[in-house]
Amino acid sequence: MSPKHLSTAALALLLGLVVAPSQANAITQNEKQAAIEKITQLMTEHYVFPEVATQTNDKLYKAFQSGHFASAQDHKSFSKALTEWLRTTAKDRHLRVRANPVGEEVSGIESSIRDNLLKPARHKFLNYGVLSASVLENNIGYIDLRSFYRLADSKPYIDAAMKLMAKTDAVIIDLRKNGGGSPRTVQYLCSYFFDEKLLLNSLYFREGDETTDFYVLDEVDGKKMPDVPLYVLTSSKTYSGAEEFSYNMLTRKRATLVGETTGGAANPGGMFTINDELRMFIATGTAINPITQTNWETVGVKPDVAVGADEALDKAVEMANKVVEANWLTEKSRREVETDRLFALLQKVRQSDKSPSDARSAYAAKVSKLVKQLPEPDRVIAEMAYEYWDKEPKYAVFLFDIAVQLNNQNMYFFAYWARALAKLNNMHQAKSVIEQGLKLATDKEDKDMLQDTLAELEQPVVGL
Structure with a gap:
């Protein structure tokens, strides 16, 4: 049964709580005043901008005295009213007041653990933020990222997603339902898309008067993609760390943002206790972008291409395809x-009357340099070598020599290189090539194949 079909009492029981009568959650005028006094104290002590805290506190007292919160009859409605007022007055989307679960009895730790164990593991369900990764038509990579969980947990999932992206021709990162998370994880994912040690963002914290800088990391556990066309999808529900990723990419002109202006929450912080019934999130720090020297607080991150959130993916795919x-x-x-130049040079090799060693000295370096300008150069050379090993073994020997220089982990290169040498009656070098391959081979199947090739070559040729 889904939660929407459960009664309030049943849902509360699932959370390990017993619902108390509604009047237990009622709030008095004196309790409101005490809560506001505590809020002003917490703001004075912890809010990142002391002058804003002072101004906000003065206005909060006046708002309370003028009856602004009079309509709130319980802690939940009071906390909601306070959140709306604080965010509007302080211009800080991270500020919020929350009502604690209220009841006559809170279950013990054993009951709470039991309930948690019998619930779906949401972190695992979300793969620590990486909901999905796929390759769309036309070789466009797509990652649906729902959160920037702490790096120790999310890193293997990010690396796996980025491994899938490694050979795509464009990448779309979907942050439309991403509420943020760890700045270290933001830094790590950003680092996949830059090859320069750039300053991405800084976080200033009032406590200790400290600033932490977040630079592009020199290394990631995958292939960096500094040149791939990159698109970031945003919505009004894109918040905090997800906004930082978007803002980093926007200000560095590294990605095209598609969608809606983001939520506008740039100031990190933590939860503080007001009383037994209420707690609040206070921004204790602020983000500072090295390009703009400001951040996206309240105003949000504006996309390059403004479309509705539901249209953002289709629009990004359309742009990426172009x-x-x-x-x-x-x-x-x-x-x-490059191909014409390569084939022209290889034609000279085929027509040359030079010995294999002289041909290698004259042409190998030039051919290797040209073929490296093409994708999968070892495969390009090997395909031609396989075609000619039997009918033009001298030419094939030249090609396999280069193929092995490009990739010495393909044992079939060694096997057919040896066969071509045997065709030239150069058994000594053929055996040497097989031995070279055997030293490099790590897979038993490859070793067996090379041994079989050697045995085949050593068999005497029986004349008819």
Whole structure:
């Protein structure tokens, strides 16, 4: 049964609480006054901007005395009214007051643990923020990121998602339902998309008068993608750390933001106790962007392309497709030039009457340099080598030599290189190539294949 079909009492019991009569949650004028006095004390002691705290406190007293909160009859409605007033007055979207669960009895720790164990593990369900990662049509990567959980938990999931993105032609990161999280995790994901040690963001904290700088990390546990076209989806429900990621990318002109202006919560902080019934979140720090020297507090992060949240993904895919197609046409032209140059040089190798060693000295370095301009250069060379090992073994020997220099982990290169050498009656070098492969091979199947190839080559040729 879903929670929406449960009675209030039943839902409270699932949370390990016993609901008390409604009048137990009523709040008196004296309790309101005491709560406001405590709020002003906490603001004075902890709020990141002391002058704002002073101004807000003065206005809060006046608002209370003028009856602004008179309509609030219980702690829940009082906390809601306080939250709305504080956010509007202090212009801080992180400020909030919350009513604690109210009841005559709170279950013991054993009951609470039991209830938690019998609930779905939400952190695991969300893969510590990485809800999904996929490759869309036209090789466009997509990550639906719902939170920036602490880096120790989320890092393996982020790395796995980014591994899937490694060979895509564009990446879309969906933050439309992301409420924020750890600045360390924001820093880590940002670092995948930069190869320079840039300052991304700074956090100033009033306590200790300290500033922490967050730079692009030199290394991530995956392939950095500093040039991939990047799109970030935002909505009015994009908050805090998710806004920082968006703002970092926007101010560094590293990504195109698509969607709605974000929620506007830039000041980090923590929860403080007002009394047994109320607690509040107070911003104890503030974000400082190195480009703008300010942040997105209250105003939010405005996207490059403003569309409704429901339309943002389709719009980003449309934009990415155009960029991918344009980039491919440019890349195709470049490859045509490089391929023609490569094949022209290889034709000289095929027609050369030089010995294999002389051909290697004359042409190998030039061919290797040209083929490295193409994707998967070892595969390009090996495909030609496989085609010619039997009918033009001298040419194949030249090609396999280069293929192994490019990738010495493919044991089939060694096997067919040896076969081509055997075709040239150079058994000594053929065996040397197999031995070289055996030293490098780590997989039993590869070792067995090389041993079988050696046995095949050592068999005497029986004439007819």
